[in-house]
Amino acid sequence: MNEVLLAVDNLSKRYKLPRENLLAAAPEVQALAGVSFTLRAGKSLGVVGESGSGKSTLARLVMALEKPSTGRVVLDGLDLHALPPEALRQARSKLQMVFQDPYGSLDPRRSVGQTVAEPLAVLHGASRAEQRERAVEALDAVGLRAADLAKYPHEFSGGQRQRIAIARALITRPKLIVADEPVSALDVSVQAQVLNLMQDLQDRFGVTYLFISHDLAVVDLVCDEVIVLWQGRIVEQGPPERLFTAPEHPYTRRLLAAVPGIAGMAGMPQNVPSPLPRSP
Amino acid sequence: MPRRAPAPGLFCARSFWASRGVGYRCHVSAPQPELLTVTDLRVTLQTARGPADALRGISFALQRGDTVGLIGESGCGKSITALALMGLLPDGAQVSGSIRLAGQELTTLDETALCRLRGNRIGMVFQEPMTALNPLHTVGRQIAEPLRLHKGLSGTAARAEALRLLQRVQLPQAEQRLDAYPHQLSGGQRQRVVIAIALACGPDLLVADEPTTALDVTIQREVLDLIAELVAEDGMGLLLISHDLGVMAQTVQRLLVMYGGTVVESGPTAAVFERLAHPYTRGLFAARPRLGLKRGTRLATIPGRVPELADMPRGCPFAERCGLVIDACRAADPPPVPVGLAHEARCLRVDA
Numbered sequence: 001m002n003e004v005l006l007a008v009d010n011l012s013k014r015y016k017l018p019r020e021n022l023l024a025a026a027p028e029v030q031a032l033a034g035v036s037f038t039l040r041a042g043k044s045l046g047v048v049g050e051s052g053s054g055k056s057t058l059a060r061l062v063m064a065l066e067k068p069s070t071g072r073v074v075l076d077g078l079d080l081h082a083l084p085p086e087a088l089r090q091a092r093s094k095l096q097m098v099f100q101d102p103y104g105s106l107d108p109r110r111s112v113g114q115t116v117a118e119p120l121a122v123l124h125g126a127s128r129a130e131q132r133e134r135a136v137e138a139l140d141a142v143g144l145r146a147a148d149l150a151k152y153p154h155e156f157s158g159g160q161r162q163r164i165a166i167a168r169a170l171i172t173r174p175k176l177i178v179a180d181e182p183v184s185a186l187d188v189s190v191q192a193q194v195l196n197l198m199q200d201l202q203d204r205f206g207v208t209y210l211f212i213s214h215d216l217a218v219v220d221l222v223c224d225e226v227i228v229l230w231q232g233r234i235v236e237q238g239p240p241e242r243l244f245t246a247p248e249h250p251y252t253r254r255l256l257a258a259v260p261g262i263a264g265m266a267g268m269p270q271n272v273p274s275p276l277p278r279s280p
Numbered sequence: 281m282p283r284r285a286p287a288p289g290l291f292c293a294r295s296f297w298a299s300r301g302v303g304y305r306c307h308v309s310a311p312q313p314e315l316l317t318v319t320d321l322r323v324t325l326q327t328a329r330g331p332a333d334a335l336r337g338i339s340f341a342l343q344r345g346d347t348v349g350l351i352g353e354s355g356c357g358k359s360i361t362a363l364a365l366m367g368l369l370p371d372g373a374q375v376s377g378s379i380r381l382a383g384q385e386l387t388t389l390d391e392t393a394l395c396r397l398r399g400n401r402i403g404m405v406f407q408e409p410m411t412a413l414n415p416l417h418t419v420g421r422q423i424a425e426p427l428r429l430h431k432g433l434s435g436t437a438a439r440a441e442a443l444r445l446l447q448r449v450q451l452p453q454a455e456q457r458l459d460a461y462p463h464q465l466s467g468g469q470r471q472r473v474v475i476a477i478a479l480a481c482g483p484d485l486l487v488a489d490e491p492t493t494a495l496d497v498t499i500q501r502e503v504l505d506l507i508a509e510l511v512a513e514d515g516m517g518l519l520l521i522s523h524d525l526g527v528m529a530q531t532v533q534r535l536l537v538m539y540g541g542t543v544v545e546s547g548p549t550a551a552v553f554e555r556l557a558h559p560y561t562r563g564l565f566a567a568r569p570r571l572g573l574k575r576g577t578r579l580a581t582i583p584g585r586v587p588e589l590a591d592m593p594r595g596c597p598f599a600e601r602c603g604l605v606i607d608a609c610r611a612a613d614p615p616p617v618p619v620g621l622a623h624e625a626r627c628l629r630v631d632a
Contacts (some may be wrong), residue, residue, distance in 0.1 A: 035427070049465065050496040050497070050498065050499075051496050056393055057379060071351055076536065148406070157585055157586075158354065159585070174588045177524075186525060187353035187354050187523060188353065188525070188567050188568055189353060189563060189564060189567045189581060189582040190353075191567070192567035192569070192579035192580065192581045193570075193581045194580075195569060195579060196578050196579055196581060199576060199578070214496060214497060214571070215570075216497075217569040217570045217571045217573075218569045218573050219571075220572065220573065220575075221575065221576075221577060221579070222575075223574050223575070224575065240575065241575075245572075250563075254498060255497060255498065258497040258498040258500065258501040259497060259499075259526070259571065260497075260501070260524065260526030260527045260530050266530070
């Protein structure tokens, strides 16, 4: 059994809303309420739920971009939110993030080389030569070429941009990658390429994923364990093969029922052999 | 919220076909004239890299009450088709071929005539309701606008009609919501408002471009149900544009699969999904992550990428990425080959 990499313990977050009345206390919204789970190294945990369920708040707290109201996030033995600033900065190379929109998450004025090497420059103060060497390595891992280093994001398609974002996340050799809807903005065939790539990287480097998605089918494919968030709470938790075949919570059932499926149509082949050659 | 039963015949492709027994309804044999006929529509856009053929000869027809889906990936031309229908193509676009709405040719109309048509006889629903709505105007005022503009209703009459429309799209507390601003509504509620605006003048044709892509799955289902229900009630034609195979399977009767500015396969939805005649349709279907796949299963991918419009190869646009390609594919654009009743595919290798 792999060791526990990430332990989230009774995590809560309240946000203050703008005051409605000068004399009354500012109203608060409970974005996350008492969330606990553990994630073993080399495994993937899926987080599903709708807008406002607390998925992204959870991501921001795990990434230590915000302080929780209560609770702890322990990554590889380090209590992230209790670390002094410099130690937290050092710890950040262990966790990286991939965002939803590959058009918005890459700076259009920076070359791919600059973008991919930036975490190294910031976190490790690596030399130019080392940055370049590692950037080539990272690009190679995601199926891009060294010649792409000098190019700019607009020269790439959506799927390639998401590969660049993944290369940027990989360059610090992180233990945990938080992926917030990493394939939601991509076309179906490109989505498949990126999902395959993410699984390959896990096999090769043993990366652990916290995989946030509203797409149950994607989570089912990629994750070993799934938590269902609803109004900031975990309403159900379990391996996808159980959760998606025998859901216990009404909310999970409702989510599942809403998935538009072709499977419901009469005479539908469930698995069509592809005539296409496998991509390299 | 309890789920409404789907409107018989229209919402669910399965019950639609079942209720008609065997065989598919065929456009040719229908008695009524067609609502929308698109014939050999070609659009050339001016880009920085020179002229690009965005649509390379699209033909399809749609009757009242028909629901047709355009499916394909970014850059296949599905949104350009919608823009061409509404006369909203970017400046410098060259259009040839014909678009006839109830017998009237649209490609030759001037801007004034098109303005009379849009929002009146053609209703539009776009992907992102937040950008489709004006943040500075109340919901009621925005729904009333087409009514005052096209129907010449007075302020009070338009407001009363706006309220009726909001109730029709099942927005809770419609009366109070008339004076709400878009930011006070949730994404699903905003999309209901956009649908109310599209329906305001009782259009003949509703064009919905990715209407649920920005919404949560449960809301997506409600909005699709609502659209299907309204289309059935009013007997409009629906042109639905989406990249989501599941959404299509549940919502439309006929499907046009687009790639590289052409329709590579078209037919009744159930037949298209059953036969998957074109290699691209097959590739799309196989690439789709779906519930119940074993963890770690590698999805089939389509190698390569969509060709640039500006340098589209000769012959079949899919040839470079197709596993069944032969020399003849690259020589000339393959003609449509019938593969079933009202079902054709532009592929030389349908029997391979």
